[in-house]
Amino acid sequence: MLVKLVKGALGHTFARGGVHPPTEKKATQGSAIETLDPQGEVILALNQHIGSPALPVVAVGDRVFVGTTVARATGFISAPLHSSVSGTVTAIENRPSTHASGLAVPCIVIASDGQFTPDLGLKALGDCGKLGRDTLREAVRLAGLTGLGGASFPTAVKLSPPSNHPVETLVLNGVECEPFLTCDHRLMLEAPEAIIAGGRAMARAVGAANIVIAIEANKPDAIAAMKQAAAPYPEIGVEVLPVRYPQGSEKQLIQALFGLEVPSHGLPLDVGLVVQNVGTAWAVHHLLTTGEPLVSRVVTVTGPLVPRPKNLRVRLGTPLREILAACGVDEKVMNRATAILGGPMMGTILLNPDAPLVKGIGGILVMDGSVQERNPDPCIRCARCVTACPTGLLPNELGWFAKTDQFERSQEYDLFDCIECGCCAFVCPSRIPLVHYFRYAKSQIWFAEREKRKADEAKERSDAKKARIEREEEEKRRKREEVKAKMAAAKQEADATKVAQAAEETSGEQA
């Protein structure tokens, strides 16, 4: 299949829906990325990626360095974890998490010695042009790289397309359509060469001939920087997209660039594409040139209640409280504020600031506590949500089905194609928390599926037990009968001999 860039009447943008929330990026788009090191301990959650959780390979008391593997991947869709500081493992226990539930999750806790000594085993791989595809993939897999755009999908999996799915083009996603966030913007501005180099390495790993870098028009400086860095490479193109949310969503971006629709339940691979975040490309380059695995990421800390909004490069596992403090957010502010992880459209509420930074968090917004209050009115059936939905769903119907627990109908109306972008809730004049309803419905359906699986397993085990007991009974019965038959035969024989003896005796007497 040939993928070709397509320009519609509106320039490059996706076909339907979408909204224009205020971008609010002014506060941080001009501030250079600063480094923030953790003061005391770092807390590394074992399940900070999509897939099965990592398994610890260190014990309490072990000495570790920056980049030491502390937990290994468990399966194909999984990612290892590395220490982001040098120091000592002090605990492997449950700690508060950034998960939407706020529940404690298993973590490895490392007390930093403040030196940040790198692990001696780390080795730069050098120029990607000389490396084999498998070497590249293996390096990315062992480095625990995950998509840094927010979903935290293990990068190595995306870089290993099955052989029947050839990849023609690699898309580097620098759209950053979420309001407030500027971490990708700053990275493109400050390290365009590194992003290009990382992108070329990934293109090599998937066998893609072309690279398209997608950036929205509200970042002219980043566009200029990337264009300049891409100039020496004819196979790399920089595409400027008009500002429209949710253009950074993988499927919408593919539609905007190529006019192609990723099938329902499908992947970009189905249309010959792989999409990676620019931050991920930077991390790949960093890995190849320094050997350092994924131990830090850029985070935008902003929002109306942040005294000193910043873009920070923070080591993974740093408690969010420390990051907020570095931007002037103190206990007093936190008491009346709501912190949101990610952007305002898709982010979740931070329930406990002691939770550590994980690979998927690109922004922390501190807003007034009132953002949580929606006080929804009844649906007036204006269908603005239908117009706004970029996936072409019916959020009004889906919302009603979720509200009334009609989950089968939700699935008939393609609930699982919803990307939870929040456009519907954003335009709703009745302020109905539609995305929350969808998340509720999805998790109820998953729960029912888990219960069904459990019931099926229990039935299998119970049937197996019944069958076994029956078999044992049958065997016992057969044995009993065998014994009986044997006894009967023995008796018969005895009788026969008796008769014979008697006959002999009589014949003897007669003789």
Add this chain to the structure above:
Amino acid sequence: MLSAILTLGGLALLAGLGLGYAGKRLRVEEDPLVEKVDAILPQTQCGQCGYPGCKPYAEALANGEADINLCPPGGERVIRELAELLGVAPKPLDGAEPVPKVAVIDESACIGCTLCLKACPVDAIVGAVKQYHTVVRGACTGCELCLAPCPADCITMQPLPPDVRQWRWSSPDKVPPSAPSAEENQASDDAPSASKKAA
């Protein structure tokens, strides 16, 4: 007149025969009701409904001999689905809504009698004569059938700790999202600041 009657009668006969044949030939094999009911039940084989397992309860339900609200492990979901399948009005559950639990054997008190092994309907307990027994957590359905036979009273039911992989979003109509309570977070959480914040 006669020809009209004959024609119509003949047509009716033909159509009738055709329909009769089609009905036999194209009959859809329908799942017996018992199987459908059994598929809804949670298969804990706990006998809390008063029948000796899920299948017997399903048979009783299919014959209209049992109420639909006798299955505590199934909770509201099972009642709703049974009501829909059997075309009867849903009723409130007979008893309290269940909390997911698993059996745990206190190994220091276990005498290795194997009585619980025989009682477990899903073979979730492993052990041998005069050896410690233990429960396979993932296979335990929480039916409590092992409690009664244990002569050493060393089996207890323990609620499953909350887990992010099992966690569900609550409906926006119920409660607003808030920090989990101190006990919930306490599962094996030693961070003192966690409970402070939650409170």
